[in-house]
Amino acid sequence: MSGARLGRVLVLAAASSLVLAACAGGTSGGGESGGDATTVKIGFMGDLTGENSGIVIPPYNGAKMAIDEYNATNPKVKIELKKYDSQGKPDQATSLITTAVGSDKIAALIGPAFSGESKAIGGTLEESKIPSISPSATNAGLASNGWKYWHRVVANDNDQGPRIAEFLATAKSPKKAFVLSDDQEYSVGLAEAVTKTFKEKGVEVETDKFAKDASDYSSTVTKVKAANPDVIFFGGYYAQGGRLLKQLRDGDVKTIFASGDGSLDAQLVSGAGPAAAEGAVIACPCNIPSADVTGASKTFYDNYKKAASSEPAIYSTEGYDAATAYIKAVQAGKTTSEDINTFLSTVSFEGVSKPIKFKANGEPENNAIFVYQVKGGVLKLLGPSATAKLEG
Structure with missing residues (x-):
């Protein structure tokens, strides 16, 4: 390659590099630019x-x-x-x-x-x-x-768990509660928070845990039925909660069923069936706007x-x-x-x-908890946990 031609190639390469650099510098992903x-x-x-x-x-x-x-x-x-x-x-x-x-x-x-x-x-x-x-x-x-x-x-669940337990204690005055969870991080943590608060209020608590991917809850249903609790709390997501609630009702367990924010979805109702889900109580640190x-x-x-x-x-x-x-x-x-x-x-x-x-540890300054109930097959907001009233 001649010297002149080589020079032209180098000039073009340098120009191309400048264009590419300019394009790359105009977009920031991790913040380098x-x-x-x-x-x-x-x-x-x-x-x-x-x-x-x-x-x-x-x-x-x-x-x-x-x-x-x-x-x-x-x-x-x-x-x-x-x-x-x-x-x-x-x-x-x-x-x-x-x-x-x-x-x-x-x-x-x-x-x-x-x-x-x-x-x-x-x-x-x-x-x-x-x-x-x-x-x-x-x-x-x-x-x-x-x-x-x-x-x-x-x-967090240390706010949500105690508030829903306190709400249920006020609404139903239970002597015995049965607290359930699967083995997911969220489910275990919320169930533990609810259990602790119930015990602090003098409520007798029995517990059971099953695998996330389980589909047959007959063993759990048998335990709950034998315990004859005044309230049932499940600390988990609606996919598991819907199946669990259906099998509880099919097993003739009619005790009020409550859960946390992971179950606040219409698929809890469809998973359990409208009749089985009716009256279920769900807590959530969320206030969903309505029409x-x-x-x-x-x-x-x-x-x-x-x-x-x-x-x-x-x-x-x-x-x-x-x-x-x-x-x-x-x-x-x-x-x-x-x-x-x-x-x-x-x-x-x-x-x-x-x-x-945000607080210094990343937590939100505001920690309000709201209560919902399945009424007529749909989730109805009852209000903040401190003032909400159970229907039915």
């Missing part, structure tokens, strides 16, 4: 196609709606939402977060949605200095790991229904608020992971679900 970012990547991780996806699709829809609304204002820095379907499995979440942090270079994460997967990848997020905000993981122990990049916008709300909640209700082609459901507002916290960080010029995390330590705004502000 600093203040010149034009796009910030935020991930959403949770069960989007698995058996308990009914709890996770609403917060995903809420998060997507918030980000779509923000991007529609044509901001200088846009947000790209990347979804990671863990199906609620900790091992799957572990694999996905490697991709999210590595090749995808997300700057922050909404999720994981469930407690087990949150525990599984929390250390990786911490080591990678990637902030996370879960819209729905409630296991109390998650706040005890010393993680500086972890946050959630919902009350008759007013103000900001009404605006959210209308916009969500239009965007998602469905009414708001469990944690749809929490997903929206988690995304909004990140949006406010980006609006403040925070586009790197560490800058976003620093911003979260001081963020404070009136969310759709509740006022959003």
